Amino acid sequence: MTEREVVLPGELIEEKKGRKAGSGTFFEGEKVFAKFLGIPRVNEIEISVIPLSGVYIPNVGDKVLGVVESVEISGWMVDVNSPYTAFLPLSEGVSGFVDTQRAELSRFYDIGDVIFCRISRVTKNKTTQISVREIGYGRGEGFRKLFGGIVIKVTPSKVPRIIGKAGSMITLIKNKTKCDITIGQNGLVWIRGEDKTKAIEAILTIEKESHTIGLTEKIEKMLGE
Amino acid sequence: MKKSDVKLISNGKRIDGRDLDELRPVEIETHVIDRANGSAKASFGNTEAICSVFGPRALFPRWMQESDTGILRCRYNMAPFSVDDRKSPGPDRRSVELSKVIRICLEPAIFLEDFPKATIDVYIEILQADGSTRVAGINAASVALADAGVPMKDLVTACSVGKIDGKLIADLCGKEDNYGEADMAVAMMPNKKKITLLQMDGILTKEEIMELLDMAVKSCEKIYEKQKKVLKEKYKRVIE
Numbered sequence: 001m002t003e004r005e006v007v008l009p010g011e012l013i014e015e016k017k018g019r020k021a022g023s024g025t026f027f028e029g030e031k032v033f034a035k036f037l038g039i040p041r042v043n044e045i046e047i048s049v050i051p052l053s054g055v056y057i058p059n060v061g062d063k064v065l066g067v068v069e070s071v072e073i074s075g076w077m078v079d080v081n082s083p084y085t086a087f088l089p090l091s092e093g094v095s096g097f098v099d100t101q102r103a104e105l106s107r108f109y110d111i112g113d114v115i116f117c118r119i120s121r122v123t124k125n126k127t128t129q130i131s132v133r134e135i136g137y138g139r140g141e142g143f144r145k146l147f148g149g150i151v152i153k154v155t156p157s158k159v160p161r162i163i164g165k166a167g168s169m170i171t172l173i174k175n176k177t178k179c180d181i182t183i184g185q186n187g188l189v190w191i192r193g194e195d196k197t198k199a200i201e202a203i204l205t206i207e208k209e210s211h212t213i214g215l216t217e218k219i220e221k222m223l224g225e
Numbered sequence: 226m227k228k229s230d231v232k233l234i235s236n237g238k239r240i241d242g243r244d245l246d247e248l249r250p251v252e253i254e255t256h257v258i259d260r261a262n263g264s265a266k267a268s269f270g271n272t273e274a275i276c277s278v279f280g281p282r283a284l285f286p287r288w289m290q291e292s293d294t295g296i297l298r299c300r301y302n303m304a305p306f307s308v309d310d311r312k313s314p315g316p317d318r319r320s321v322e323l324s325k326v327i328r329i330c331l332e333p334a335i336f337l338e339d340f341p342k343a344t345i346d347v348y349i350e351i352l353q354a355d356g357s358t359r360v361a362g363i364n365a366a367s368v369a370l371a372d373a374g375v376p377m378k379d380l381v382t383a384c385s386v387g388k389i390d391g392k393l394i395a396d397l398c399g400k401e402d403n404y405g406e407a408d409m410a411v412a413m414m415p416n417k418k419k420i421t422l423l424q425m426d427g428i429l430t431k432e433e434i435m436e437l438l439d440m441a442v443k444s445c446e447k448i449y450e451k452q453k454k455v456l457k458e459k460y461k462r463v464i465e
Binding site: 005010024033035036037052055057083085124 | 262263280292293336340341342372374376378456457
C-alpha cells in the first residue's frame with residue numbers, strides 16, 4: 001500500500017487496471033478520480049480516498065454515540081451528529097417483552113439520554129436504523145445507555161487521531177484523568193469523571209493540533225502537570 | 226461621464242496598468258470561518274468575496290426535501306459598504322438572480338445524489354466590489370466546498386472576459402465593466418473542460434466570442450492552479 005500527497009476533488013489518482021474504485025472515488029472509463037479532499041490509498045485491490053474534513057454520513061457497522069431526540073410509539077428518534085436522524089426500534093433498544101399498549105417508552109430512553117450504539121441499517125436514501133444489541137456472542141462492544149457525564153463534539157475525520165494507534169492516545173487520557181471516555185465514530189465523545197475538564201481540554205487540543213508530530217508526548221506532558 | 230469620454234486603453238495598457246490578458250493579483254485563503262464546515266476568501270485586486278459552506282445538513286421545512294437527492298442552496302449578497310454609494314442591504318433583483326446563476330453553475334460539480342433529503346448551503350458575501358464579483362464568489366465557493374469535504378466531480382473555476390475600446394480583455398475591473406462594450410462571465414470545470422456558466426452582456430461578434438472563450442479557458446487554468454495550491458498548502462500540514 002502506498003500513501004501520497006493530498007488530492008483535490010476531480011484530481012486523477014491512477015488508472016483502474018482491474019482494481020475496485022473504493023470509497024471517495026469515482027471513475028470515468030479507466031481513470032479513477034478523487035471525490036473529495038483527502039489522502040489517496042492505493043493497493044492491488046482497491047483505490048480509495050480517506051477524507052480530511054466533512055460531516056458524518058452513517059455507514060452500517062459504525063459504532064456511534066447518539067442523543068435521543070424524541071420518543072415515538074414503537075421506538076426512539078436519535079440524533080447521531082449527521083444530516084440524518086436515526087431510528088432506534090423498540091426491539092433493538094430493549095431486550096425482553098414490552099407491551100406497547102401500556103408501557104411508556106420514556107422509561108427506557110428519554111429525551112436527552114445518550115446511547116452508545118451501532119448503525120444496523122442504512123437504506124438507499126439514507127433512512128438510518130440503529131441498535132444497541134451486540135452482534136453474535138463474545139466480549140461485545142458495550143452498547144448501552146450512558147448515565148451522567150457530558151458529550152462534546154469533534155470533527156469526525158479526526159476521531160482516529162484521538163483514539164491513536166491501537167488506542168494508545170485514548171488509553172493515555174483515560175489513565176491520566178481517571179475518566180470514563182467513549183468515542184463514537186460520528187465525532188461525539190462522552191466523558192464522565194472527576195477530571196473531565198482536563199480530559200476535554202486534551203481532546204480538543206488533539207483535534208486542533210491533529211496534524212503535528214509528537215502529539216502523544218505533548219498530551220502526556222499536558223496531563224502530567 | 227459618457228461611455229466615450231473614458232479612455233480605457235492607452236499605449237496597449239489598461240487603466241490599472243495591466244496587459245490585455247493579464248489577471249489582477251489573485252489571492253485565495255481557505256478555512257477563514259471557524260463555525261462553518263468550509264470557508265474561503267478570494268480577492269481579485271480590489272474585489273473581495275468571502276464564502277461559507279454549511280452542510281450537508283438536514284433540510285427543513287420538510288416539503289423542500291427531495292427523497293432521492295440533496296439540494297444546493299446559494300445566497301449571493303453584497304455588503305452595504307462594498308460599493309461607492311451605500312447599497313441598501315438585503316436581497317434585490319440582481320442578487321436574487323446571481324444567487325440562482327451561481328447555484329446552477331455549482332450544481333453539476335457536486336455529487337448531490339450522495340445526500341438525499343439533505344441540503345448544502347453556500348453563502349457568498351461580497352465585501353468589496355470592483356467588477357467581476359460573481360466570478361470571485363464562484364471561485365471562493367468552490368474552494369470552500371472542497372474545504373468542507375463535499376464530494377465533487379471537479380472544482381469550479383470562473384473568470385470574466387470582455388471587450389473595451391475594441392480590444393478583447395480578461396478579468397474586468399469596475400470601470401472597465403461600467404464603460405466597456407461587452408463583458409462575459411465564464412465558469413468551468415478545469416479538469417473536465419466543461420463550461421458550467423456563460424453569461425454575456427453587450428455586443429460581440431461570433432468570432433470575438435470564440436476568441437474570448439479561449440481567453441477565459443486560459444485564465445481559468447491560471448486561477449485553478451492558484452486554488453489547487455491554496456488547498457494543498459492548507460492540508461499538507463495535516464498529513465506530514
